[in-house]
Amino acid sequence: MKKNIAIIMGGYSSEHHISIKSGNVVHKYLDRNKYNAYRIVITKDRWFYLDDNDQEHPMDKSDFSITTDTEKIHFDCVFNAIHGTPGEDGLMQAYFELLDIPQTSCNHYEAALTFNKRDLLSTLKPYGVPCATSYYLNxxxxxxxDAIVDKVGLPCFVKANRAGSSYGVSKVHKKEDLGDAIENAFSEDNQIIIESFLDGTEVSVGVITFNNEVTVLPSTEIISENDFFDFEAKYLGKSQEITPxxxxxxxxxxxxxxxEFIYRTLGLKGYTRSEFIFIGDVPHLLEINTTPGLTEESLLPQQAKIAGISLEALFDSAIVEALR
Structure with missing residues (x-):
């Protein structure tokens, strides 16, 4: 019997539209011989099922079900394609754990930890994971x-602590520009992290569980046409992404x-994509994404393709592992 799969997409953050693209790609490539795929859009105002004619139907949040003209549909598994809150910060994961519905991303605590850049780096430092010097501000x-510059130097990066897709991120070259950068970061989150500039090659590395084994995908080199790997570089073609x-x-x-050490140490599952910058031969961790982009052009699917894993196999594996 086919499994009913809810593909959740959208979310509450600035990444909403990117998540919709990822969710639609997952919906396109899921094997219809094995799965009944349902697009579920999550917004602050409402949750709804989007049918193949793009008609909206309400969700029942009490048990995460939908009702059609003929039946009430429950789901065997949730495919999480929400970038940012509430899909990447643990909120949806906790909800599904309470309802005992398997879902494809990491569990709620690990999601909350990795989404919080400050907490993530603080957790990994005792394990000897190198990272940039940082300064925290609420x-x-x-x-x-003066204290910020004394600690992290210039240039530096000012980042929203809990945001993705480079929203709320600025590279600051002069002390007098710090104020505007901090204000920009606070537009995305009430916590920020200010980090020293690491001058080296930037790479992104996907780690997934595939065929019941932790699998490290080929790394991608990031070369931005802009001052750093910002939103334009990520989504508007202003970068080169070279894999391997x-x-x-x-x-x-x-x-x-x-x-792989970070994935195993933190007890992650599903897909992750970690960002590093090399200082010499030593990779320094920037951040971890636990619901990375899943469009045909996104980094993790690019890496999977080089590893010989098709989008169909990549998405199927996430459901198989969640149901396992």
């Missing part, structure tokens, strides 16, 4: 620009080991 706190990355065998080995 909304309402006084801003000491043009790095040495030692660098590739080091970054693969680091990505």
């Amino acid at each position: 909304k309402g706190q006084s801003v000491d620009e 990355a043009r790095i040495s065998e030692e660098q590739e080995s080091n970054v693969r080991q680091s990505a």
Whole structure:
């Protein structure tokens, strides 16, 4: 019997439209011989099922079900394609754990931890995972620009602590520009992280569970036409994404080991994509995405393709592992 799969997409953050694209690609490539696929759009105002004619039908949040003209449909598994809150920060994961519905991303605590850049880096530092020097700031706190520059130097990166797709991120070259960058970051989150600039090759590494084994995908080298890998570089073609990355065998080995170590140490599952910058041969962790982009052009599908894994097989594996 076919499994009923809910593909959740949308979300509450600035990444809503990107998530819709990812969810539609998953819907397109899921094997219809094995699965009945349903697009479920999550917004702050309402949750609804979007049928093949793009007609909207309400969800029953009490048990995460939909009712058609002929039947009430429950789901065997949820495919999580929401970037940002509430799909990447643990909220949806906790909801499905309470309802005892399997879902494809990591569990609620691990999602919340990895989505919070400050907590993630603080957790991994005792394990010896290298990262940039950082300075934390909460909304309402006084801003000491001299203290910030003394700790992290210039240039530096000002980032929203809990956001993705480079929303709320600025590269600051001059102290007098810190104020605007901090205001921009606070437009996305009430917590920010300010990090020292790491001057080196940037790579992205996907780690997935595939055929019941933790699998590290080929790394992707990121070369932005802009000052850093910002929204335009990620989504508007202002970057080169080279897979496999043009790095040495030692660098590739080091970054693969680091990505797998983090995945296993944090108890992650499903898909992850970790971002690193090399200082010499040592990869320094920037962040981890636990619901990375899943369009044909996104980094993780690119990496899977180089590894010989089709989109059909990639998406199927996520459901198989969740149901396992």
